[in-house]
Amino acid sequence: MNELKPATRYTSTSLHEAVKLRLDEPGSFSQGVVPQNIPQFFAEVCEKYPELPALVWETPGAGVDGWTTLNYRGYQEKVEQAALMLLSVGLEERSSVGILAFNCPEWFFAQFGCLRAGAVVAGIYPSNSAEAVYHVLATGESTVCVVDDAQQMAKLRAIKDRLPRLKAVIQLHGPFETFVDQEPGYFSWQKLQEITFCNELKEELKAREGRVYANECAMLIFTSGTVGLPKAVMLTHDNIIFDTKAAAACLKDVQIGKESFVSYLPLSHVAAQIFDIFLGLSHAGCVTFADKDALKGTLIKTFRKARPTKMFGVPRVFEKLQERLVAAEAKAKPYSRLILAQARAAVAEHQTTLIEGKKPSIYGSAKYWLASRIIKPIREMIGLDNCRIFLTGGAPTSDEMKQFFLGLDIALGECYGMSESGGAITLNVNINNLYSAGTSIEGLTLKIQDPDSNGQGEILMRGRSMFMGYLGLQEKTEEAIKEDGWLHSGDLGYIDPKGNLVISGRLKELIITAGGENIPPVHIEELIKKELPCVSNVLLVGDHRKYLTVLLSLKTKSDAKTGIPLDALREETVEWLRDLDIHETRLSSLLSIPSDLQLPNDAAAVAAALDITAEPKLLEALEEGIKRANKNAISNAQRVQKFALIPHEFSLATGELGPTLKIRRNIVHAKYAKVIERLYK
Missing domain, CATH: 2.30.38.10 (Luciferase; Domain 3)
Known part of the structure; x- marks a missing residue:
């Protein structure tokens, strides 16, 4: 030991x-x-598999196809240089390095370099405000902060004077303002990378590395709570390595040196840390980095490049994939849609048989073989044809979504x-x-x-x-x-x-009604979603109230760059409305609200919500769906009595979703307080 x-x-x-x-x-x-400790774990893998590909990222103009590949030997060299860079700008032992950047190779280099230098990693969500960044750096006793670009650097400029321990801010990517590499305490990653450091600094790194212990704090993960400031969860080197090895031991059919991962979820979250960085390392796998617009529509491009063998995503990620596939299918000819629907049904039936532990019949196996040939091009189109394990977590995954992906030969395993x-x-x-x-x-x-x-x-x-x-x-x-x-x-x-x-x-999310009954909201929300495929978000209300109500948002498209919900309805919503003999394609026309609703703007959204006038047929269909869901309620107290429509989906851009895409219930309650009060009059 x-x-x-x-x-x-x-x-x-x-x-x-x-x-x-x-x-x-x-x-x-x-x-x-x-x-x-983590540096020992990292070094073992790099030295055992030096020639295997470790990291891949897009570099316009590089190589044949615009992508750069780094093997494990190069990975180890980059980390050593990063460790020396951090020491050279004043990183103190047992302080933290704040990393405020989207996923990129430098995130990994900075993390392992920081740990080699005897410091602690503190990831920061790129969406955080300057004040939220200040909280992380002040709490984490940061002496160095690594930032992505000029936009993130501006946050540091606004708060640096209030952080006396913060010695250096290093910017990864341009464009660079004139003060970078000119004013004391501001550096560019590229310039530091070019420095050949002296033997004295290398000896200092070696000495520090000898003082890194498995039972010390290695990482701070800041909780994304909706009440109060986030707490800093302290994880030891042993915590992280043990969880990685324990999770790896549960994964079947692992092929060392041949596993492929895509890094796109925030690295300031523990799930991305374990899945992207440490599981990738434990498998001697290759990690491909998605770009900043991954969750806004470019993720499939990276999947096509990487052909991942394992994938983890929060439900919203799979929902986005589903939306894209449904939209593509809607443009196909009626005959093609019929064939595809039958193929999906046959594949889902076969998968269900296997999940239930039953042996498929000869006829069932033949039907599956034929249907899977029709389904396979779809998985190839989204770059998931090599993927053997699909994991989802962080929020509830609807039965409807699980069934949809089952029809694509993809069994979503919750974790x-x-x-x-x-x-x-x-x-x-x-x-x-x-x-x-x-x-x-x-x-x-x-x-x-x-x-x-x-x-x-x-x-x-x-x-x-x-x-x-x-x-x-x-x-x-x-x-x-x-x-x-x-x-x-x-x-x-x-x-x-x-x-x-x-x-x-x-x-903490339990709703305790005025009658004293404890009600977990997620179950009821999922029942309603199941009955109403046109609905994107359902939020249950009723704490200390006489009865339950819900806020509903309808499915619309969103801006690929900003993530802001748009006025255009999604294809599945349009199709659902068509069955009601409603032929609207825009939310504004459907709900009689302004078509140029300014988002994110809470006041405008609330004003629109209070003025919604929906067609009676729509309201009647929504009410009928809620009644059907109520039939599955455990008790009368768990039945929803009233509902209200709100004028846009929940999103990161409009503030209802947190960085890990969980609903921030308290934020929604506060935002739509006037709408909620009207449901109880």
Whole structure:
């Protein structure tokens, strides 16, 4: 076992303390994972597979096709240079490096360079305001910040004077303002990369690397909560490596050196850290970087280049893929659409048979073989024909979406994880159902706290990947993780007879009606979505109210560059309306609201919501859909009584979705307070 830094406790709220590791967790897997720090883990892979491709990114004018490939030897050299660069501009040991950038190779270089230099990584969402950036850098005791471009640099210029510990800001990509490389404390990555550093600095790096311990903090993940300032989740080197190895052990058919990943989800989130950076590393895989517009429509281009073998995405990502495929299909000839629908149905039927553990009939297998030949070009078109594992998490995935992708020979396996758990907790990879998040990963134990008559209660977990604590927040740390090692997730769920975890909502999101009934909103929202395919967002309201209501938004297209919802209705919405003998193609005409609604503008959106006058046939169809959903309600108290339409979908640009595309419920409640109050008059 590698040497550990002396520690007396299993938790800490300081960057300067180490913690005891829970090396006595039950099971042979935990016993077999030897503690090591991340630089050791990184070096092992690079030295074992120096010639394999590690990173690929688009570089206009480079190579034959405009893409650059870096092997593991080059990766290691870039990281060493990055570590020396960070030292040269004043990076202090046990301080943090803030990284405010979209996914790119330099993000990876800066991260591993920072860790080699004995510092801590603190990722920052590119969408964060200057004040939110200040919170991360001040909380994380940052002495260096790496920023993407001039837009992100402007945020640092606005706050740097309030950060006395911040010695340097390094800008990755141009254009560069004149002060970069001219004024003290401002540097360009390119100029620093060109420097040949002295042996003295290299010796300093070597000395620092010798003082990096597996039981120290390696990374700060800032929670994206909607109430109060985000908390800094402290993860040790061992937390991250253990979760990576435990998750990797659950993945089937791993081909070392042949796995391909696409990096596009925010690297300031733990899921992207584990899936993109560390699983990619553990498989000696190749990571291809998407561009900044990935979630606005260019992701498929990167998929076509990378041909990923594993994919993780939040449900919204798969929803965007679904929208694109539905739109493309709508343009096909009627006969082609009929053939495709029959092929999808046959493929979905075959997949369902396998998931249920049944053996397909000879006729069923033949039908699937033929149908899969029709489906395969679609997967090739979106670049997912080589993908063997599709994982989704971070928010509920609708049954309708799962069925859609099942018809494309894609079984979406839900997974569950938290920043505080170091990443993955469960993975549904050996898929035997489509309702659960799968079983716990290796070396991790789950239990349900105080289960009710249905076996539902708070999800608790324990294992070596559980976090150190919240930086500077002792009380919050003690609330989350107890002395016995059990982490309280704040999530509700139950474990089925096969050991699968089924998640039903958040404790904090529970709606407690005026009658005292506890209601998890997600289940009811999904029931309504299932009945109303025209609806994009459903938000349940009813805390301390006499009855439940919902806010509904209809599916529209969105601007590919800004992500702002547009007036044009999506094809599936137009088709659904056509069945009602409504032939509108624009939301403004459908709801009698301004066609030039200024978004993001909360006041304009609320004013439009209060003035909506929808056609009676539309309102009647929406009401009927809610009534159908109500038939599946567990009790009368869980039935929705009223609804209101709102004038646009939820989005990052308009503020209703957070950086990980989760609904910010409190934000929506505050924004549409006047609309909600009208539902209770």
